[in-house]
Amino acid sequence: MKDKRKSDSRATSTSGSGAGSGLGGGMAFEHPIQELEAQLAELEALSLRTRLDISSEVEALKVRLRSAIEDTYKGLSAWETVNVARHADRPVAGDYIQHILDDWVELHGDKAYADDHAIVTGLATMDGLRFMLIGHRKGKTTKERLACNFGCAHPEGYRKALRKMKLAERLGLPIVCLVNTPGAYPGIGAEERGQAQAIAENILEMLSLRVPILVIVIGEGGSGGALGIGVGDRVLMLQYSYYSVISPEGCAAILWKDAERTADAAAYLKLTADELLKLKVIDAVIPEPPGGAHRAPTVTMDEVRRTIQRELDLLVRVPAETLVAERRRRYRQMGVIPGRFPQVQEA
Amino acid sequence: MRNPDPAKTERAESAREAKPAEPQGAPPQVSARSAAEAREALRAAARAEHAAQHQGPNAGAAPEPAGGEAPEVRPQETTLSETRFARLRKKKDMPEGLWLKCESCGQMIYRKELEEKGRVCPACEFHFTLPGRERIAMVLDPDSWQERFADVRTVDRLKFHDQVPYLDKVRKAELRTGQSEALLCGTGAIEGRPVVLAVLDFSFLGGSMGEVVGEKIALAAELAAARKLPLVIFTSSGGARMHEGVLSLMQMAKTCSALAELADKGGYSICVMCHPTTGGVTASFASVCDLTLAEPGALIGFAGPRVIATTLKQELPAGFQRAEFLLAKGQIDVIVRRADMRGTLARLLDYGRGPRVKHDVRRGRAAKE
Numbered sequence: 243m244k245d246k247r248k249s250d251s252r253a254t255s256t257s258g259s260g261a262g263s264g265l266g267g268g269m270a271f272e273h274p275i276q277e278l279e280a281q282l283a284e285l286e287a288l289s290l291r292t293r294l295d296i297s298s299e300v301e302a303l304k305v306r307l308r309s310a311i312e313d314t315y316k317g318l319s320a321w322e323t324v325n326v327a328r329h330a331d332r333p334v335a336g337d338y339i340q341h342i343l344d345d346w347v348e349l350h351g352d353k354a355y356a357d358d359h360a361i362v363t364g365l366a367t368m369d370g371l372r373f374m375l376i377g378h379r380k381g382k383t384t385k386e387r388l389a390c391n392f393g394c395a396h397p398e399g400y401r402k403a404l405r406k407m408k409l410a411e412r413l414g415l416p417i418v419c420l421v422n423t424p425g426a427y428p429g430i431g432a433e434e435r436g437q438a439q440a441i442a443e444n445i446l447e448m449l450s451l452r453v454p455i456l457v458i459v460i461g462e463g464g465s466g467g468a469l470g471i472g473v474g475d476r477v478l479m480l481q482y483s484y485y486s487v488i489s490p491e492g493c494a495a496i497l498w499k500d501a502e503r504t505a506d507a508a509a510y511l512k513l514t515a516d517e518l519l520k521l522k523v524i525d526a527v528i529p530e531p532p533g534g535a536h537r538a539p540t541v542t543m544d545e546v547r548r549t550i551q552r553e554l555d556l557l558v559r560v561p562a563e564t565l566v567a568e569r570r571r572r573y574r575q576m577g578v579i580p581g582r583f584p585q586v587q588e589a
Numbered sequence: 590m591r592n593p594d595p596a597k598t599e600r601a602e603s604a605r606e607a608k609p610a611e612p613q614g615a616p617p618q619v620s621a622r623s624a625a626e627a628r629e630a631l632r633a634a635a636r637a638e639h640a641a642q643h644q645g646p647n648a649g650a651a652p653e654p655a656g657g658e659a660p661e662v663r664p665q666e667t668t669l670s671e672t673r674f675a676r677l678r679k680k681k682d683m684p685e686g687l688w689l690k691c692e693s694c695g696q697m698i699y700r701k702e703l704e705e706k707g708r709v710c711p712a713c714e715f716h717f718t719l720p721g722r723e724r725i726a727m728v729l730d731p732d733s734w735q736e737r738f739a740d741v742r743t744v745d746r747l748k749f750h751d752q753v754p755y756l757d758k759v760r761k762a763e764l765r766t767g768q769s770e771a772l773l774c775g776t777g778a779i780e781g782r783p784v785v786l787a788v789l790d791f792s793f794l795g796g797s798m799g800e801v802v803g804e805k806i807a808l809a810a811e812l813a814a815a816r817k818l819p820l821v822i823f824t825s826s827g828g829a830r831m832h833e834g835v836l837s838l839m840q841m842a843k844t845c846s847a848l849a850e851l852a853d854k855g856g857y858s859i860c861v862m863c864h865p866t867t868g869g870v871t872a873s874f875a876s877v878c879d880l881t882l883a884e885p886g887a888l889i890g891f892a893g894p895r896v897i898a899t900t901l902k903q904e905l906p907a908g909f910q911r912a913e914f915l916l917a918k919g920q921i922d923v924i925v926r927r928a929d930m931r932g933t934l935a936r937l938l939d940y941g942r943g944p945r946v947k948h949d950v951r952r953g954r955a956a957k958e
Contacts, residue, residue, distance in 0.1 A: 428892030428900050433910055436920045438868075438891035442876035445845045465829075465838060466872045466891070473842050487838040487869070488831045492896075497751035497831070511834045512747050521746070523835050570850060573842040574807060583741060583804050586811040 269325050275314060275533065278307040311533040318482070321505035323514050324490055326482040327461045328424075331536035333543055334461070335362050335377035335420050336386075341540060342547040343368050343375075349406055351398075355435065358399030360391045360427070361471070363406040366418070369551050374410035376403045376471050377420035380461070393462070394427035397440035400470045404444050407451055416454040416554050419471045424489065426467030441470040448473035449570050454557035458528070458546065459483045459515075460535075475560075475569050476553055477523070479515040480542070481530040485523070486513035521577060691715055693886060707927050716884040716927050718825055718864050720766075721773045721790030728823075728931055729777035729786065736775040738808050741801050743770060747834050755832040762793045771795075771826070772802045774809045776818070780935035785813040788823045789870070796826035798870050799833040803840025806874055807847035813858070814851045819941050820858040821934060824875045827893070828868015841873035848874055857941035859934065862889050862912070862921070880937060881921045883912035884930075889921070 282303050289296050318326070326332070339346055345367035351357040359379060366375040380386075380393040410417050426437055448455060448471075457474035463485030479485060490508035494501055512518070515527040528549050535542035557565070688697050693715035703710070707727060708717040719727070725734055749755040763769060771793035777786050787809040789796040798806075806822070813820035829837040851858060860878035862871070865888035872891055875881070883889060890910040898905055908914045915921050925933045939946075 426891065428897045430897065430901070430905065430909065433890050433892065433897070434914075434918045436876075436918070438871035439876045439920060441872040441891070442841075442845065442874070445842055445873060446849055446877045449842070449846050449849045463835075466841065466869055469838060469841055470872075485835055487829050487833075487835055493831055503751075507751075510747060510749050510751070511831070513835060518835060521836060523839055570846045573839070573846040574850075576839040576843050577746070577800055577836040578804070579744070582744070584738060584808065586808055586815050588812075588815050 269322075269329070271314060271318075271322050275307070275310050278303065278310055282307060308532065311537075315482075315533060319505065319509065320484075320511070320514050320517075321490060321508035323482050324462075324484050324508055326534045326536070327484045329534065329536040330382070331539070332461055333535055333539040334380045334382065334422060336379060336381065337539060338377070338420060338460070338543055338546065339364075339366070339375070341543045342550075346375075349409075350402075352402035352405055354401060355398045356396075358391075358396050358402055359389050360393055360395035360423070361399035361403050363403055365415075368547065371416075371551065371554055373416045373418050373554065374406055375418050375420070376406060377460075378423040378467075378471070380422055391427060393423040394425060395423065395467060395470070396427050396429070396432045397435040397437050400426075400437075400440040400444050403471050404440075404447055407448065407455075411451050411453050414453060416456065416558055417451070417474075418550055418554070419455065419457045419474060421457060421459045421463050421468045421472050421485075422461035422483075423464045423467045424462050425464035426470060438466075441466050444470045445473055449573065450566060452562035452566060454554065454560065454565060455569070456550065456553050456557065458549070459485050459524075460546070463513075464489065473569070473573065475557055475565055475572075476525050478526050478528055478549065478553070479518065479524050480528050480535060480546070481515055482534050483515060484508075484513040485515075485518055486511050523576065692717070709927055713886075714926070715886045716864060718791045719927075720792055721768065721788045724788050724790075724823055724863075725773065725775075725777070725786065727927070728821075728934065729779060730781065733778040734775055734786075735777065736773065737812065738774050738805050739769050741770065741805055741808075743799060743801050745832075746800070746836060747832070749832040749834070751832075758794065758832070766790060766793050768793055770801045770805065771797060771799075772805045774805045776812070776816075779821070779931060779938060782935055782938045783818055784938065785809050785816070785818050785820045786822075787820070789826050791825040791827075791865070794830060796824070796870070797828060797830035797837075798826060798840050798844075798873075799830035799837045800840060802830075803837070803843045806840075806844040810844075810847035810851040810856070810858070814854045814856050817856075819938050820851065820856060820878070821938075822858070822860045822875065822878065823863055824860060824866045824870050825863045826866055826868070826870040828870055828872075838869065841869050844874035845877060848877055852879075857938075859937060861925070861930070861934075863887050865889070867891065867893050880923075882933075883915065883921045883924050885912055885924055885926055887912040889915055 282300065285296060285300050285303060288294070289300065333341075339362070343366045346364055348362065348364035350363075361376065362379040363374070363376050366373055378393045378395065379390045381390040407417050426432070426441060428437075455474035457472050457477040459468070459472070459477075459479040461480070461483050462468070463472070463479070463483065465487055468485060488496075488511070490504045490511060490513075491501065493507035493511060494503040498507065512521065515524065518524045519527055528545055530545075531538040531541045560568075687700055689700055689703070690697055691710040691713060694710060694713035696710060696712040698710060698712070703717070708719055708723070709715070710717070743756070743759045745754070745756045747755075762771075768790060771790050773788045773790060775786060777784060787806055789802070809822075810820055812818075829840065831837065848858060858878035859880045859882065860875045861882040861884065862875055863884045864886060866875060867888065867890050871889060888894070888910050889912060892900075894905055894910060912921065912924050916924055
């Protein structure tokens with residue numbers, strides 16, 4: 243099982259090429275792992291070239307690599323998790339569409355202003371289940387990333403999402419949202435066209451849609467930009483994704499007035515999947531393979547596929563009235579400690 | 590969201606305020622400009638201040654003794670956008686002193702005159718941020734206010750600690766404002782029309798929305814639904830309170846959830862956005878009420894101007910994110926001057942009573958008093 247994951251590994255290629263791996267200072271903790279991976283790749287290449295039997299050395303190295311990955315990822319700090327969530331090789335919405343769907347018809351545009359490439363929407367079929375897929379789109383290559391505005395949506399993106407979600411409601415299709423954005427775009431055009439209003443409208447409407455909504459944070463859950471397509475009956479997070487009210491950088495700059503304190507800010511913000519599960523902001527954590535999704539994208543995507551299948555299978559049986567009432571109650575009670583707040587009991 | 594911690598910015602600001610270039614009496618550079626160029630002046634002010642800071646700290650005597658308590662201010666590099674941002678948010682607390690400078694047109698204003706005019710600049714009509722209690726006194730009929738849910742207190746769920754522990758900041762804000770949180774909530778009457786009123790006070794941690802603010806908005810909506818009263822909200826906020834992490838973000842959904850219920854039960858809600866309203870407050874309950882009003886000149890937006898300027902690395906257009914700009918872009922229903930607020934609200938509230946005008950509906954202040 244684990245070896246299969248290893249063979250799935252793409253890290254060897256990335257550490258070899260270096261290009262596009264997006265390893266900023268934040269991924270420095272992976273250096274020992276990458277060194278081992280490079281050694282392993284070299285050894286395997288050598289064995290192919292020379293046909294020498296060095297399988298025992300290869301095996302030994304694999305064991306070392308596995309334990310190095312496990313040790314590193316066991317004690318991952320919040321800031322390191324943020325960097326894993328932003329990793330350039332981490333599967334994005336486009337990868338999921340390609341890998342887990344059996345049928346896919348992309349639907350474009352908000353029918354009012356534009357087609358925002360930072361949000362992808364469309365009709366999807368997966369294992370005999372039809373649903374509306376909504377997701378932030380980040381892209382993989384520089385060109386794609388630019389076209390998608392690095393996953394930072396404009397108001398038309400949120401309005402496009404809402405339009406498609408309403409279509410889903412009319413067709414009785416459940417909605418699956420893949421959240422992965424640094425945040426909604428802070429720009430002149432975005433403000434002119436009502437970024438805040440678009441997000442607020444989405445939140446309000448998503449609390450009224452009479453079909454199941456499943457939200458999965460697959461990478462970055464950047465504040466209001468994430469919540470704009472992130473209100474659901476079930477909210478799940480991939481193990482090394484994050485969800486926060488503000489980026490750790492922004493928080494450090496504002497509260498500490500010191501960019502060096504970014505890691506502290508990340509820790510205090512309690513933005514990891516495990517912490518948010520404890521705070522009951524999310525319902526479950528989807529485990530990632532050892533070493534993170536960027537090391538084994540297909541394994542991760544398969545896990546997400548199984549999760550969507552399982553969750554939707556349960557949600558589609560719930561009557562619409564119950565869905566809406568429970569969803570509203572869920573958010574109305576968000577973070578509440580029993581007995582802490584008063585209740586309105588007058589008529 | 591991008592809510593700069595007000596306590597911090599305030600301290601930083603008071604440090605800046607302690608050393609502006611213009612001594613008392615001498616007209617500041619910016620006030621020479623006409624009120625028509627108010628927006629331009631705003632930018633010029635930032636530039637002037639920026640320049641002043643680089644001339645050294647003793648360039649002039651302070652026109653007003655600023656904040657006073659600035660123990661932890663460290664000297665730091667300030668960029669143009671930072672000072673500009675500070676300028677935009679300055680004077681929210683009305684520091685002591687006879688004179689103060691309009692944050693929009695730069696005019697020196699006699700403090701008493703400003704207070705008599707409901708904190709509206711006599712020169713350019715800029716509406717200063719109003720403390721919550723003053724707002725309530727100005728909007729509601731005398732003695733009609735009954736505060737509710739004042740006992741709901743902040744809990745530091747994340748054990749947040751930046752330069753000082755989060756709860757210390759909250760306690761300090763409590764002492765300074767005499768309020769338990771940034772949102773004041775209760776019932777009252779506007780020209781004889783009973784309402785549920787919620788007022789965000791910017792002087793309490795920048796009017797930021799944490800669990801308590803979110804909960805109290807939700808409670809206000811539920812109270813309005815239970816008593817079949819219209820809900821009136823005044824906002825003035827930097828957005829979500831980041832000290833409460835994602836729990837503060839979730840208040841966006843919490844408040845919307847309560848408002849969705851209120852709407853389903855036939856409720857009627859009016860939000861008045863006041864200077865400044867940004868971030869998670871604009872992007873949630875403030876934008877989904879039945880009517881969206883704004884005060885003249887109010888800064889309203891999703892991202893703060895500093896964030897946008899830094900992201901785009903460019904100066905923002907004149908009047909950007911101001912109420913008039915948003916009105917022109919179709920984002921708000923109507924701009925209402927502070928002086929007209931009570932009367933306008935009363936008329937708007939009546940439209941929530943259905944088509945038939947009944948005799949008991951009192952028209953105008955005169956009829957009431």
